[in-house]
Amino acid sequence: MSHHIGKSIVILVISSILSLVIVNGQTTIGATVVLDPQDATILVEETKTIEVKFRGRLTQSVQFNFSAEHEEFVKVTPSSVTVDPPSDGFIDRAVQVTVAAISPGQFDLVGHVMPAGLIDDAKAFIRITIANSxxxxxxxxxxxxxxxxxxxxxxxxxxxxxxxxxxxxxxxxxxxxxxxxxxxxxxxxxxxxxxxxxxxxxxxxxxxxxxxxxxxxxxxxxxxxxxxxxxxxxxxxxxxxxxxxxxxxxxxxxxxxxxxxxxxxxxxxxxxxxxxxxxxxxxxxxxxxxxxxxxxxxxxxxxxxxxxxxxxxxxxxxxxxxxxxxxxxxxxxxxxxxxxxxxxxxxxxxxxxxxxxxxxxxxxxxxxxxxxxxxxxxxxxxxxxxxxxxxxxxxxxxxxx
Known part of the structure; x- marks a missing residue:
């Protein structure tokens, strides 16, 4: 009887420790990043300014990077943005980025946040259409x-x-x-x-x-x-x-x-x-x-x-x-x-x-x-x-x- 009780206590303790580890290991996403606008039409050799908008709770520095997948179509300046957490832990910031059209095409320009999991970047994209005329x-x-x-x-x-x-x-x-x-x-x-x-x-x-x-x-x-x-x-x-x-x-x-x-x-x-x-x-x-x-x-x-x-x-x-x-x-x-x-x-x-x-x-x-x-x-x-x-x-x- 005492053997079974002791075994149950050990299992309970191990489960509690694992739960604490899992909880402490989780990252809570408290901020979002979006590109504004999310649709843009640009003529070849012209530029357009877009905004990278961060909003929400942020507790550590992050880096926002644009994908280099479509470099033959556009040049993005800057291609990377570093964002530091504000003193109160709540960020509401817009960073302006210039998109220069190189050649015609239609594609999604996508950005990602590193380290992952701190900011929701599901809407960090813009549908770009580059036209000749x-x-x-x-x-x-x-x-x-x-x-x-x-x-x-x-x-x-x-x-x-x-x-x-x-x-x-x-x-x-x-x-x-x-x-x-x-x-x-x-x-x-x-x-x-x-x-x-x-x-x-x-x-x-x-x-x-x-x-x-x-x-x-x-x-x-x-x-x-x-x-x-x-x-x-x-x-x-x-x-x-x-x-x-x-x-x-x-x-x-x-x-x-x-x-x-x-x-x-x-x-x-x-x-x-x-x-x-x-x-x-x-x-x-x-x-x-x-x-x-x-x-x-x-x-x-x-x-x-x-x-x-x-x-x-x-x-x-x-x-x-x-x-x-x-x-x-x-x-x-x-x-x-x-x-x-x-x-x-x-x-x-x-x-x-x-x-x-x-x-x-x-x-x-x-x-x-x-x-x-x-x-x-x-x-x-x-x-x-x-x-x-x-x-x-x-x-x-x-x-x-």
Whole structure:
């Protein structure tokens, strides 16, 4: 009995000693350091002054060092700052640092505190963009607004044509169904990223030095696109539509996308995925829809040998927006020497090019191949919306869901 008591006392004493050692060995972070501003655009051969701000409790001297990782782009003066603790132990100090731009690029300039653990330096970084030309920056901004307006307005000519004709014959319901789903998912993604604090924090936890990729323009465009497409769908219920239906092929594709959404929702519900992963899944579906949504309309025009009922103004505006979007990307790539954004990750540029190529197909159909077609064939022959080549006209019709 006494042996067990003695053993317990020894264990208790050892545990207490270890606890004291651990507590005494811990360093309490009582101060923070941030760079202000955290975003800066500088022209080549120009300089910008930033501030290194220290604030909080500091009990010993520390040294703040800028990383030498991007020396080919900028020269930082001074590159190292020594900070001594004030007499009262509380520091509130800003040190000015000059950043001189050497060559164009986009990167994070990061600083670290030594010895580590005394100051929280998680926000000791600045996102720097070095440009060749200030003029090109403004040109790119203007181009961005022009293509934003062009894409936004592009939804209305089709609705105006439908209203004037009191008919939607010639408009592919497959295209419309895919477009409605795509823009709705895009709106959900943008609204969630822009307004939901929880999802935004998820994004920043994965990209601590990143910026929210969604801006107000994205939210406005996607909401407008969803509403405009929905209004066009409503027109399909109230205007003459002939024998047009959403094809079985399109319904199958929509069913696959719906299944992916449900599975992604289940993964979130079981805590396998986070909500941010769910939103990424929606964005991938939107990308897939962008790749295939124009096919039904192009095939329908080919079968009818006519573009009557399909708005060429929509295509011209979309072509304008897509072309200017790619031009903006090329200008930015040159101005910031960021060709990797196009050739290293060609998704965005490739999707824009793909859409423009389809616009060219529609332009050729309207102005070259079928320019003399003004009178449609019988509704039974030409308005069947079984626009995928593998389907027969008789076996592919289905009611609008």
């Amino acid at each position: 200030g003029t090109l920056i403004y040109v790119a901004i203007v181009i961005g607004w022009i293509y934003f307006v062009a894409w936004t307005v592009s939804f209305w000519p089709q609705m105006i044509i439908n209203f004037r004709r009191k008919s939607v014959v010639g408009l592919s319901f497959d295209f419309l169904a895919l477009n409605l789903l795509g823009h709705t998912l895009y709106a959900i993604f943008n609204c969630s990223m822009y307004w939901n604090d929880h999802i935004e924090q998820e994004y920043f936890s994965r990209n601590p030095r990143g910026l929210n990729p969604v801006i107000a323009n994205d939210v406005a465009f996607s909401l407008h696109a969803s509403l405009a497409t929905l209004l066009t769908v409503v027109q399909c219920f109230i205007y003459e539509r002939g024998e047009q239906r959403v094809s079985y092929t399109a319904q199958g594709i929509l069913g696959i996308f719906a299944t992916v959404i449900v599975v992604a929702g289940i993964l979130v519900g079981t805590s396998t995925w986070h909500w941010l992963d769910f939103l990424y899944a929606l964005s991938y579906i939107k990308l897939a829809i962008t790749l295939i949504k124009y096919v039904p309309q192009a095939v329908l025009n080919f079968r009818r040998k006519s573009t009557v009922g399909w708005s060429i103004e929509n295509i011209l505006l979309d072509f304008t927006g897509g072309t200017l979007s790619m031009l903006q990307m090329l200008l930015n790539a040159y101005n910031y020497d960021d060709w990797a954004s196009i050739f290293g990750d060609p998704t965005k540029f490739g999707l824009g090019l793909f859409s423009v190529l389809f616009d060219i197909v529609f332009i050729v159909q309207h102005y070259v191949l079928y320019k003399n077609r003004t009178d449609p064939k019988t509704l039974e022959e030409e308005s069947s919306n079984s626009t995928y080549p593998a389907e027969s006209a008789a076996g592919s019709k289905a009611s609008i869901p």
